[in-house]
Amino acid sequence: MTDELHVRLQRLEDEREIARLIASYGPSVDSGNADSAASLWAENGTYDVEGWRMNSRDDVHGMVSSQSHQDLVANGCCHFLGPCVVTVTGDTAVALCESLVLLRRGDEYVAWRATANHFELSRQGGGWKIVARTSRLLNGNPKAHGLLLAGLSGVAATLNP
Amino acid sequence: MTDELHVRLQRLEDEREIARLIASYGPSVDSGNADSAASLWAENGTYDVEGWRMNSRDDVHGMVSSQSHQDLVANGCCHFLGPCVVTVTGDTAVALCESLVLLRRGDEYVAWRATANHFELSRQGGGWKIVARTSRLLNGNPKAHGLLLAGLSGVAATLNP
Amino acid sequence: MTDELHVRLQRLEDEREIARLIASYGPSVDSGNADSAASLWAENGTYDVEGWRMNSRDDVHGMVSSQSHQDLVANGCCHFLGPCVVTVTGDTAVALCESLVLLRRGDEYVAWRATANHFELSRQGGGWKIVARTSRLLNGNPKAHGLLLAGLSGVAATLNP
Numbered sequence: 001m002t003d004e005l006h007v008r009l010q011r012l013e014d015e016r017e018i019a020r021l022i023a024s025y026g027p028s029v030d031s032g033n034a035d036s037a038a039s040l041w042a043e044n045g046t047y048d049v050e051g052w053r054m055n056s057r058d059d060v061h062g063m064v065s066s067q068s069h070q071d072l073v074a075n076g077c078c079h080f081l082g083p084c085v086v087t088v089t090g091d092t093a094v095a096l097c098e099s100l101v102l103l104r105r106g107d108e109y110v111a112w113r114a115t116a117n118h119f120e121l122s123r124q125g126g127g128w129k130i131v132a133r134t135s136r137l138l139n140g141n142p143k144a145h146g147l148l149l150a151g152l153s154g155v156a157a158t159l160n161p
Numbered sequence: 162m163t164d165e166l167h168v169r170l171q172r173l174e175d176e177r178e179i180a181r182l183i184a185s186y187g188p189s190v191d192s193g194n195a196d197s198a199a200s201l202w203a204e205n206g207t208y209d210v211e212g213w214r215m216n217s218r219d220d221v222h223g224m225v226s227s228q229s230h231q232d233l234v235a236n237g238c239c240h241f242l243g244p245c246v247v248t249v250t251g252d253t254a255v256a257l258c259e260s261l262v263l264l265r266r267g268d269e270y271v272a273w274r275a276t277a278n279h280f281e282l283s284r285q286g287g288g289w290k291i292v293a294r295t296s297r298l299l300n301g302n303p304k305a306h307g308l309l310l311a312g313l314s315g316v317a318a319t320l321n322p
Numbered sequence: 323m324t325d326e327l328h329v330r331l332q333r334l335e336d337e338r339e340i341a342r343l344i345a346s347y348g349p350s351v352d353s354g355n356a357d358s359a360a361s362l363w364a365e366n367g368t369y370d371v372e373g374w375r376m377n378s379r380d381d382v383h384g385m386v387s388s389q390s391h392q393d394l395v396a397n398g399c400c401h402f403l404g405p406c407v408v409t410v411t412g413d414t415a416v417a418l419c420e421s422l423v424l425l426r427r428g429d430e431y432v433a434w435r436a437t438a439n440h441f442e443l444s445r446q447g448g449g450w451k452i453v454a455r456t457s458r459l460l461n462g463n464p465k466a467h468g469l470l471l472a473g474l475s476g477v478a479a480t481l482n483p
Contacts, residue, residue: 002327016337024474032467033467075461076436078422078460083183104462108433110433111271111433114265138238138265139237140235144192151188166331170331173335244404246346247342259401261424272433299352299399300426301397306354
């Protein structure tokens with residue numbers, strides 16, 4: 001019985017950690033902090049956004065450090081990730097959420113992107129880390145729909161049928 | 162004491178399941194998947210949006226399958242539901258959140274709706290299901306305000322005073 | 323061992339309560355309910371938004387009751403706070419989220435603000451309460467970036483270096 005309690009408690013804690021990790025992405029990139037953003041990824045973790053593929057934690061660091069990203073931050077941007085659906089299976093997990101990116105334009109903000117985000121994670125020494133993030137715009141692209149449905153089902157993303 | 166632990170753990174799990182269910186709505190309808198969206202409702206569950214009333218899981222299925230909804234999906238839409246306030250009482254629950262619907266227009270997205278959403282749920286054989294969802298635009302309508310306050314208090318929605 | 327279980331369970335419950343409190347802010351102010359919004363603050367809790375400082379629960383009540391806020395509500399507004407990152411340390415906590423404020427304009431909504439929000443909370447007789455909220459627009463202001471990074475690290479906000 002105590003074993004069962006432990007298992008249930010551990011699952012809640014795992015889901016909490018993963019939700020916290022994903023909720024940390026927006027604040028990391030909107031403050032332009034490459035160290036903080038990169039720390040969410042496993043060393044060889046990937047991030048494929050619209051087919052542009054980053055292949056490591058260092059690549060994520062480079063994206064946030066880049067002039068184009070720092071220009072967004074200096075102007076004012078908001079990467080707003082919604083509540084996620086998390087499915088933990090032992091030491092791996094899948095998480096899904098939709099996200100918005102807003103950019104400041106004059107006295108207001110415009111919604112530049114609305115995106116499906118599929119995350120694969122693994123439990124490592126330092127806690128849960130992203131091993132693969134795949135993001136596609138919600139613009140009618142069937143691949144975005146595939147990410148949403150895979151995420152709801154807690155299975156890996158397979159963009160190429 | 163172990164009983165008390167079980168009760169507290171069960172409550173956290175119930176709230177987690179309900180949050181997950183609500184976080185699944187947007188991805189289901191934004192991928193145009195009527196089966197996935199309908200599965201969130203009880204067989205006789207209702208969905209009243211601006212007075213348009215769906216009276217069953219089949220009705221929700223029909224809404225998502227409809228040409229008008231599938232046209233939104235093909236163009237690109239994002240039903241973005243925020244973090245919810247959940248109140249569980251035994252085998253029933255009330256949940257509240259605000260939501261946005263964004264539609265793609267050219268290279269950007271516009272916020273078409275901002276809405277108050279009140280959910281009544283019940284624990285069934287297959288887990289928690291929506292028995293009544295009531296949604297009203299945040300456009301000054303006092304009924305939207307009533308939904309928000311009922312949801313915060315964890316009580317049922319009564320639109321007609 | 324049972325002690326350890328209690329500690330872990332209590333932490334999850336604390337985080338849940340704080341997430342619920344923060345998720346209650348938007349519905350409280352978007353319904354124009356000053357009592358509900360003020361109840362989230364400690365009696366001497368503060369709210370500093372863009373340098374405008376409210377110094378008590380009563381001040382928060384006054385802000386929501388004001389004609390300018392009630393005009394926003396009558397027109398239709400949506401204070402949309404995202405999932406938060408919560409760090410509990412005994413009877414105090416830090417929480418961080420980004421937020422949007424949308425205003426109705428004709429048949430649509432415009433994003434008026436995108437903001438970094440840093441919360442300091444304390445456990446009181448009636449549960450967790452906000453003792454200090456600090457909010458800055460995401461418009462390139464380094465103070466907003468400081469709030470984001472302090473919140474991710476679970477430390478207090480210090481706007482004046």
